[in-house]
Amino acid sequence: MDFLLSEEQRVIQKTVRDFAQKEVAPSAAERDEEERFDRHLFTKMAELGLTGIPWPETYGGIGSDYLSYAIAVEELSRVCAATGVTLSAHLSLASGPIFAFGTEYQKETYLTGLAEGTKLGAYGLTEPGSGSDAAAMKTTAVKDGRHFVLNGSKVFITNGGEADIYLIFASTSLEKKQRGVSAFIVEKDFPGFTIGKKERKLGIRSSPTTEIRMNNCRVPEENVLGNVGDGFKIAMQTLDGGRNGIAAQAVGIAQGALDAAVQYAKERKQFGKPIAKMQGISFKLADMAVKVEAARLLTYQAAWRESEGLSxxxxxxxxxxFASDTAMEVTTEAVQVFGGYGYMKEYPVERFMRDAKVTQLYEGTNEILRSVISKQLFPGDL
Structure with missing residues (x-):
């Protein structure tokens, strides 16, 4: 069993780490405060090839793997979780299904632009009344000649309003429930497609989260992803890969908080010595480091299995x-290490703590994930 990263993966890790420190970190707090998305940063990521990490060069990618993608999300999230999730949603949620299920026309028309970063992608599954129960969606798609007409709304759309391409799930047969769900590639300029309100959030504030609405939105039939009725399967498979991205985001957040706490503990003096020399602080930091590394290993294992074509x-x-729970715990402890200063916006750990919370919520709440995992313990028995 080889735990070493390949030379290519190490190069990607260093490249993204340098980019994150030089280009992303300096404006992270300001963008968070202003709730401002910076498309220029996404363009710079595209220039580095990050927007197409796992996709073949044929479609504008760099032909790497999913572990490299996870590493990139981790390194970005180490300084700015909002930038990390921008890339994660773009790659795993919007681009991934087109690569896995798309026709050659769809890959050439949409995946290439997404991989090259000339287009930004988003994913629309959740509705006001259907979150964890995705099959209960009310958005409909009715066939009309060579088009489908979509009506309904989606909420909590990462990259919403900024994205150019949206993967939208709608019911082509409400009575069939999950077997009646289909997936559609929707361009932001399609008639009847509009952006609703922008959400104001606790964390990842420079990542836009919006509602989207479809009012008689006409989508060409060639934009159906997979077959009609395959949408629920596509959505669930996509979320598996998306969870790897969010796990990586959580690891990055936790590592960033740990980095800040270690540095502060070396510099902050109380009772005539650095607080790092106090066992109460040094042991706390040790526990934080162990949990971050455990979360990283779990995340890398899952991403490696995806790269290898394994379940x-x-x-x-x-x-x-595990990574999201770790991120919440480690960031909370980091604030504790900083004491009263950790509660102030002058230092980054309060932002890390706010950012960490959402990793326990999206791409499947942790309650849903515990249900998924527990079912594997009792196959066919319950």
Whole structure:
């Protein structure tokens, strides 16, 4: 069993780490405060090839793997979780299904632009009345000649309003429930497609989260992804890969908080010595480091399995569950290490703590993930 990263993966890790420190970190607090998305940063990521990490060069990618993608999300999230999730949603949620299920026309028309970063992608599954129960969606798609007419709304759309391409799930047969769900590639300029309100959030504030609405939105039939009725399967498989991205985001957040706490503990003096020399602080930091590394190993394992074409659904559920809980715990402890200063916006740990919370909520709440994992313990028995 080889735990070493390949030379290519190490190069990607260093490249993204340098980019994150030089280009992303300096404006992270300001963008968070202003709730401002910076498309220029996404363009710079595209220039580095990050927007197409796992996709073949044929479609504008760099032909790497899913572990490299996870590493990139981790390194970005180490300084700015909002930038990390921008890339995660773009790659795993919007681009991934087109690569896995798309026709050659769809890959050439949409995946290439997404991989090259000239287009930004988003994913629309959740509705006001259907979150964890995705099959209960009310958005409909009715066939009309060579088009489908979509009506309904989606909420909590990462990259919403900024994205150019949206993967939208709608019911082509409400009575069939999950077997009646279909997936559609929707361009932002399609008639009847509009952006609703922008959400104001606790964390990842420079990542836009919006509602989207479809009012008689006409989508060409060639934009159906997979077959009509395959949408629920596509959505669930996509979320498995998306969880790898969110696990990586959580690891990055936790590592960033740990980095800040270690540095502060070396510099902050109380009772005539650095607080790092106090056992209460040094042991706390040691526990934080162990949990971050455990979360990283789980995350890398799941991403490696996806890269190797092995089953990874249960592993991605475990990594996202553990990494997100770790991120919440480690960031909270980091604030504690900083004491009263940790509660102030002058230091980054309060932002890390706010950012960490959402990793326990999206791409499947941790309660849903515990349900997924527990079912694997009793196959066919319950």
């Amino acid at each position: 990874y659904g249960n592993e991605s559920a475990m990594s996202k569950l």
